[in-house]
Amino acid sequence: MSPNIDVSRFHASFYDEAREHVETIESLCLGFEIRPPEPEELDAMFRAAHSIKGGAATFGFPLLASTTHALESVLDDLRAGALAVSGQLIGALLHACDVLGVQIAGIHHGTDPDPGRAAELVRLLQSFSEASRPASSSESCGLFEEEPAPAPRLDHRETTATADARADGGSIRVELAKLDALINLVGEMVIAQSMLSEIAVGEINARDVRFRTAIKSIERHTRDLRERVMSVRMVPIGSVFARFQRVVHDVAAALGKSAQLRIEGGESEIDKVLTERLVDPLTHLVRNSLDHGIEDPAVRRAAGKPEVGTILLRASHHSGQIVIEIADDGAGLDRERILEKAAERGITIDEPASDEQVWDLIFAPGFSTAEAVSDVSGRGVGMDVVRRNVSALRGSVEVQSTTGAGTRTIIRMPLTLAILDGLSVSVGDETFIVPLTAIVESVPLSRAKIANVHGRGRVMEFRDDWIPIVPLCDLFGILSPEVPNPIAMVFEADGVRAALLVDALHNEQQVVIKSVEAHFRAVPGVAGATVLGTGRVALILDLAGLLRMAGFDAGRRSGKERTNDHA
Amino acid sequence: MNAPVFKPNTQRRILTVDDSPSMRDMISFTIESAGYQVVVAVDGIDALEKARSNAFDLILTDQNMPRMDGLTLVRELRNLPAYARIPILLITTEGDDDMKAKGRAVKASGWIVKPFSPQVLLDLIARLF
Numbered sequence: 026m027s028p029n030i031d032v033s034r035f036h037a038s039f040y041d042e043a044r045e046h047v048e049t050i051e052s053l054c055l056g057f058e059i060r061p062p063e064p065e066e067l068d069a070m071f072r073a074a075h076s077i078k079g080g081a082a083t084f085g086f087p088l089l090a091s092t093t094h095a096l097e098s099v100l101d102d103l104r105a106g107a108l109a110v111s112g113q114l115i116g117a118l119l120h121a122c123d124v125l126g127v128q129i130a131g132i133h134h135g136t137d138p139d140p141g142r143a144a145e146l147v148r149l150l151q152s153f154s155e156a157s158r159p160a161s162s163s164e165s166c167g168l169f170e171e172e173p174a175p176a177p178r179l180d181h182r183e184t185t186a187t188a189d190a191r192a193d194g195g196s197i198r199v200e201l202a203k204l205d206a207l208i209n210l211v212g213e214m215v216i217a218q219s220m221l222s223e224i225a226v227g228e229i230n231a232r233d234v235r236f237r238t239a240i241k242s243i244e245r246h247t248r249d250l251r252e253r254v255m256s257v258r259m260v261p262i263g264s265v266f267a268r269f270q271r272v273v274h275d276v277a278a279a280l281g282k283s284a285q286l287r288i289e290g291g292e293s294e295i296d297k298v299l300t301e302r303l304v305d306p307l308t309h310l311v312r313n314s315l316d317h318g319i320e321d322p323a324v325r326r327a328a329g330k331p332e333v334g335t336i337l338l339r340a341s342h343h344s345g346q347i348v349i350e351i352a353d354d355g356a357g358l359d360r361e362r363i364l365e366k367a368a369e370r371g372i373t374i375d376e377p378a379s380d381e382q383v384w385d386l387i388f389a390p391g392f393s394t395a396e397a398v399s400d401v402s403g404r405g406v407g408m409d410v411v412r413r414n415v416s417a418l419r420g421s422v423e424v425q426s427t428t429g430a431g432t433r434t435i436i437r438m439p440l441t442l443a444i445l446d447g448l449s450v451s452v453g454d455e456t457f458i459v460p461l462t463a464i465v466e467s468v469p470l471s472r473a474k475i476a477n478v479h480g481r482g483r484v485m486e487f488r489d490d491w492i493p494i495v496p497l498c499d500l501f502g503i504l505s506p507e508v509p510n511p512i513a514m515v516f517e518a519d520g521v522r523a524a525l526l527v528d529a530l531h532n533e534q535q536v537v538i539k540s541v542e543a544h545f546r547a548v549p550g551v552a553g554a555t556v557l558g559t560g561r562v563a564l565i566l567d568l569a570g571l572l573r574m575a576g577f578d579a580g581r582r583s584g585k586e587r588t589n590d591h592a
Numbered sequence: 593m594n595a596p597v598f599k600p601n602t603q604r605r606i607l608t609v610d611d612s613p614s615m616r617d618m619i620s621f622t623i624e625s626a627g628y629q630v631v632v633a634v635d636g637i638d639a640l641e642k643a644r645s646n647a648f649d650l651i652l653t654d655q656n657m658p659r660m661d662g663l664t665l666v667r668e669l670r671n672l673p674a675y676a677r678i679p680i681l682l683i684t685t686e687g688d689d690d691m692k693a694k695g696r697a698v699k700a701s702g703w704i705v706k707p708f709s710p711q712v713l714l715d716l717i718a719r720l721f
Contacts, residue, residue: 032618032710039614075656076612079685082707083618090707165687166716168702169695198613 032084036132038198039080043089043129046073048267050096051122055270057110059285059333067104074100077125089128092143095150096121102154117149119274201297204258208443211247211254212537218247219558255441258298262340262347263291265300269311273336276315283333284319286311290340295347296441302418303349303438306411310351310434311336313408318355318432328429330354346462347440352433358384358426366392384424385520388412416519416569418442419460419552423520437462445538447555449531449563450514452497453505457527458536458555458565465515465522467530473513485524487515492522493577500550500574518568523577525568538565550574604721605629605646609639609653609665610683619652622710623717636660640668643675650720651675652713655684655691667698679720683708 053062053070074097081089099118102108124146128138225240266288277284295303319325319334326332337352360383367374367386374382386392390409408422415422420438439445439462447458466487474486475494484491494513498505505528513524536555541548541564552567606628610616620630631646633639635657643651651669655662662682669675679701684691687705695703704716 034621035614035618038617042612042614069658072611072656072658075685079656079706080612080614083615165708166702166704166712168716168719169692169700 035084039084040129040132041198043077043080043132044126046077047122047125047129049073050100051119052267052270054115054118054122055274057115058112058274062103062110064104067100071097071100071104077129086128086132086138088138088140088143089125089132092121092125092128092146095147095154096125098154099150108153114153117153119271121146121150199257201258204254208254208258211251212443212539215247215251215537216556216558218243220560223558251444255296255443256294258296258443259294259440260297260300261292262295262300262303262349263288263293265303265307266291266338266340268304269307269336269338272308272311273315276312277319277334280315281321282315282319283322284315285333285335287335287337288339289337293340293342293347294440295340295438296443298442299418299438299440302414303436306414306422306436307338307349307351309408309411311338314351314353314355314432318353318357320356324356342440343437345440345446346437349436349438350433351436352431354431357428357430357432358387358424359428363387380426384426387424388422388520412519413569419445419462421517421520443538445536445555445565446533447536447565448533449557450512450525450527451529451531452501452527453503455501455503456531456557456561456563457497458563459514459516459525460552460565460568461533463516463518463568465517467512467514470511470513470526473524485513487522487524490522492524493575494524494526495571495575495577496526497571498526500571516568518572521572521577523572523575525566525571536563536565603627603629604649605631606717607631607633607639607642607646607648607651609633609636609651609657609662611635611654611657615654618710619713622713623652626714626717628717636662636665636668639665643669643672647674648678650717651678651680653680653682655682663694663698663700666695666700670699681716681720 050070050073053066056062056066074093078090078093078097081087081093096118099108099114103110103114108114124142128143130136131138222240222244225236270286273284273286314336315334319336320328320330322332325334335354337350339350339352341348360380363383363386364374367389370389370391372386372389372392374386387408388411390407392407392409412422415436415438418438419442420436423435424432425435426432445458446461448461448464450457450459470485476484476486476491478484478491481493482496483494485494492515497503508528512527512530514527514530515522515524536557538553539555541551541554548564550567550570551564552570553565554562555565557563606623608616608619608623608630609632610619611634616632616634620632624630631642631648633642636653637659639651639653640660653662653665660668662684666680666682669678669680680699682695682700682703683706684695684703685706687703692703701720702716704713
């Protein structure tokens with residue numbers, strides 16, 4: 026038997042692994058800026074480079090192997106104490122991470138690495154390393170003289186190992202697409218199960234204890250199954266946070282500031298899909314903190330603060346949601362400046378306004394307090410985009426700030442996009458699902474105080490404020506006969522409160538979200554669809570989208586004294 | 593239907609130890625396709641646990657691993673009566689005399705230097721059995 030094994034089948038797994046190793050080197054390296062390295066950290070760094078080198082050589086990436094060899098030599102000297110950590114060295118190591126990152130990405134995309142760039146890096150690394158070690162010797166394998174006599178054949182009676190064969194330290198890597206398919210199937214099963222339960226209610230057989238027990242147990246197992254399957258897709262959010270070490274380092278350096286990143290609650294779990302979509306908003310917030318929050322070192326010293334500013338990324342779970350905080354110990358928001366800017370931009374606010382209301386202005390479209398568009402945060406993206414991105418993930422953003430002490434942005438999001446806790450409501454013959462987390466309160470319209478505002482339609486008094494009423498039937502063109510007692514469901518989306526007018530409220534339920542966009546096209550005001558237990562399709566409302574459709578979005582602030590020019 | 597290329601009752605069991613998933617995959621795929629049975633471990637500690645609760649005909653271990661490296665693992669295994677004479681191969685990136693001396697000192701049976709081709713590995717294993 027001489028299997029002709031094509032090593033390219035292991036490329037995907039090597040790619041993932043090599044990327045993780047580069048991230049390890051990078052984040053350890055960034056840590057050395059703050060405090061001297063621990064021996065274990067130097068070992069871990071060396072091992073990471075060593076593993077990339079070994080894999081690269083084995084799987085047929087000679088340039089990656091030789092580049093990593095140069096890096097490994099430097100790390101070996103560092104580990105042996107022959108080389109001391111310096112700013113220059115950290116810079117070179119980070120540069121090495123970048124070059125390796127590109128080469129590794131090339132494995133994934135099937136592009137050839139740039140030999141010139143690699144050679145340049147090798148020269149840079151060699152300028153630190155005492156002497157370049159030769160790569161491995163040519164003698165590739167052998168047996169020592171004291172070779173033990175061939176072992177006696179083993180008795181395999183007690184073997185139990187097939188079960189743990191190929192176990193990967195208790196975990197295995199699975200393609201996301203496979204998990205998605207599984208989740209989708211479970212979703213279908215949940216729908217089928219709820220249809221079954223619904224039918225069972227009306228069945229004569231329902232009196233049969235065995236039938237009822239069977240239905241109950243299907244219900245229970247389906248729920249457990251769904252929870253288990255969902256949990257498979259959960260990953261620690263720390264994997265996202267870790268990459269901000271580099272962002273903080275690079276951006277602070279570019280701004281001539283000094284800052285460190287602290288991470289807390291990195292073990293909190295969140296849907297893998299969400300982690301990717303959080304990167305942009307978090308990047309923007311972290312950059313903002315560095316650009317506008319953290320002061321220049323001289324200013325900080327004068328204010329009696331440590332010269333090195335701190336950015337904190339913290340995650341925690343709170344009532345079925347994940348709460349992510351991005352905090353800095355910088356200057357805090359400037360109330361006067363924000364009000365001035367808002368006035369310039371024609372964004373009005375009721376006076377006297379609380380700090381909370383003022384801070385919320387920064388989320389208005391087109392708002393930016395930067396004196397000049399800077400390289401760092403002025404990328405044509407404002408906080409309005411952050412809020413929109415987060416609300417697309419069914420989350421919310423709020424800002425807290427204390428002048429002189431810092432700013433804290435809080436993002437609250439569901440743990441997953443695959444299922445939703447919703448309330449079913451009806452308008453005419455249609456049933457809609459409203460995300461439960463957005464609902465503030467529901468009141469019969471007859472008990473609410475209503476007023477008509479010229480050009481703005483009806484508004485309703487709610488907790489000492491007037492909020493717009495969103496007529497769902499008008500927006501979606503639903504013909505619905507006047508119901509005797511409609512309900513005003515007060516919700517909050519994108520930081521705006523409004524009331525949705527519906528005919529009746531039904532039950533709270535967990536629904537499996539199906540994409541409308543994937544099967545039809547994106548529909549404004551609709552976040553997705555689900556299949557109800559009755560077999561009917563219900564649309565899941567995108568409340569922020571409805572506000573935009575109705576013209577009540579964040580750019581046009583609330584208000585009884587609205588006198589601005591928005592039509 | 594293809595006839596099986598090996599007879600299950602003569603299957604030898606090999607423990608392969610490496611912290612790198614891709615190396616582990618490559619090595620286990622190679623030796624499995626040659627008809628051996630494979631159990632993997634992710635570092636020295638994991639390997640010791642598996643070696644204590646199972647029987648193996650051969651152990652292949654990487655040298656550079658977190659928690660417990662390959663040389664330490666070989667030394668520990670040789671202290672266990674069941675593994676005193678079982679062949680153990682050390683997989684290293686350095687094939688220099690220094691590494692060979694260390695390997696010999698802990699009573700490893702042989703060494704193989706990375707990178708190696710699947711065939712080289714199989715040939716070396718064949719020399720042991």
